[in-house]
Amino acid sequence: MATDPAELINRAQAWLAEDPDPETREELAKLIEAAGDEEIAAELAARFAGTLQFGTAGLRGELGAGPMRMNRSVVIRAAAGLAAYLKAQGDGAGLVVVGYDARHKSADFARDTAAVMVGAGLRAAVLPRPLPTPVLAFAIRHLGAVAGVEVTASHNPPRDNGYKVYLGDGSQIVPPADGEIADRIAAVGPLAGVPRPEAGWETLDEAVLDAYLARTDAVLTPDSPRDTRVVYTPMHGVGRDTLVAAFARAGFPAPTVVAEQAEPDPDFPTVAFPNPEEPGAMDLAFATARNTAGTDIVIANDPDADRCAVAVPAPGTPDGWRMLRGDEVGALLAAHLVAKRASGTFATTIVSSQLLSRIAAASSLPYEETLTGFKWLARVDGLRYAFEEALGYCVDPQGVRDKDGITAALLITELAAELKQSGRTLADLLDDLALAHGLHATDQLSVRVEDLSLIAGAMRTLRAQPPATLAGLTVTRADDLDRGTETLPPTDGLRYYLSGSAEAGIEAARVVVRPSGTEPKLKCYLEVVVPVASREALPEARTKAAAALASVKRDLAAAAGI
Secondary structure: OOOOHHHHHHHHHHHHHHOOOHHHHHHHHHHHHOOOOHHHHHHHHHHOOOOOOOEOOEEEEEEOOOOOOEOHHHHHHHHHHHHHHHHHOOOOOOEEEEEEOOOOOHHHHHHHHHHHHHHOOOEEEEOOOOOOHHHHHHHHHHOOOOEEEEEOOOOOOOOEEEEEEEEOOOOEOOOOHHHHHHHHHHOOOOHHHOOOOOOOOEEOOOHHHHHHHHHHHHHOOOOOOOOOOEEEEOOOOOOHHHHHHHHHHHOOOOOEEOHHHOOOOOOOOOOOOOOOOOOOOOHHHHHHHHOOOOOOEEEEEOOOOOEEEEEEEOOOOOOOEEEOOHHHHHHHHHHHHHHOOOOOEEEEEOOOOOHHHHHHHHOOOOEEEEOOOHHHHOOOOOEEEEEEOOOEEEOOOOOOOOOOHHHHHHHHHHHHHHHHHOOOOHHHHHHHHHHHHOEEEEEEEEEEOOOOHHHHHHHHHHHHOOOOEEOOEEEEEEEEHHHOOOOOOOOOOEEEEEOOEOOOOEOEEEEEEEEOOOOOEEEEEEEEEEOOOOHHHHHHHHHHHHHHHHHHHHHHHHHHOO
């Protein structure tokens, strides 16, 4: 980190001299000019405190000038590093497909990436317009590409953007590829030495989207019921046109789209965070559903449409609707696939509900757990279905080897239609699963910080003084995942298994603590299992589970010092 003011100014001026973007050049020039102001100097120092780190999530950060921000200079270097990596792997003449969302600068970053690839001797093809991330993941395999890049920050705040890299199998990068690409990025010299022709790449036509939409049909059972009435929000993102087209192909009624959030808008004006999980994000969707007679379910995509949120009617509540947890939707989709006689491995991550393991075991299906993220889930041998609690579902791994909010929406809508035909609902099926496998109740303690050292401090505290009990339940096993396990590579995380309590009516519990890989958050994932003897006992079981989760959350926060 540059601490000497003169050195800082010199570094900023050197960056300014090669910045190809007029907007960030103007922004940086103003910062340099005002660097005598203490607050401005601190801002400038923060932008030159290092470089955005390229890892298994690619790049993600706030837009702006400087090496610690997302901008064209950073993207050009990332693309040059990726091109060098591909050439070193013997793929120097291969095709790289580039997709992008509707965020600020996404189209510019996509064009720069294509130019760098062509300049390096590779072939490049750019999707025809802002489209869902799963279309890019599909296109890689469909077109036989050696790699793909998606410019997106998914559900991050409006000021952010990102750069997600896939290899030729259609899966996101994992170690050691991420480290090798990062090394190549670090070795990129002055930007003037990175060839960036004005043309030479292909802009794909609608055929690639048509092929993706044709593939979405594969997730549905021919002649299944299709009469579900859906209210849908793309949350100012790029999902609307693709989802509406997929619904039309499938023969579902056209979803009622939330008007205020229908158009792509990089400022996301109606939500604090464009993430269906965030408080208030679904308010407009629920209001639309209350005003739309006959609505069966509410569906939301995040801005790049790789995630899918589902809500069900909840009479008597203020909203009239209840957002299902990702774990609940994951279990519903699994049950639906089991009923369709799906075969292959069912998989989820270490932070997601263990209910999937019981569903798979009951049907004698292989089951695996991986580290967090579809970059790991996509690599499970024989994968048939995968989900993670953060609203990500892979229901067609042969088509899209990543989470896909469009096909997940189709499948949950089909399930709702089948249940509706029998006079039942998604909530009824969740009750069935609780009766069959125990009530698996989950919650999350998520702490957003400005100072990342607070997260590291909490992890140090828990490692130095691990809790012996949580909510009166004994910690029977504590795994420091930083050391790895027989089945998992090392990761910064802690996992606690808790004993049951006959007195509290708890069969078992589990806690996983980890820093977020994409946001400045410490995330703690909680699960309790409550046995259920009868349908009449479900309300009491839910009360017990809620009390246990609240107690675990309170005790864990105290133990971590957060």
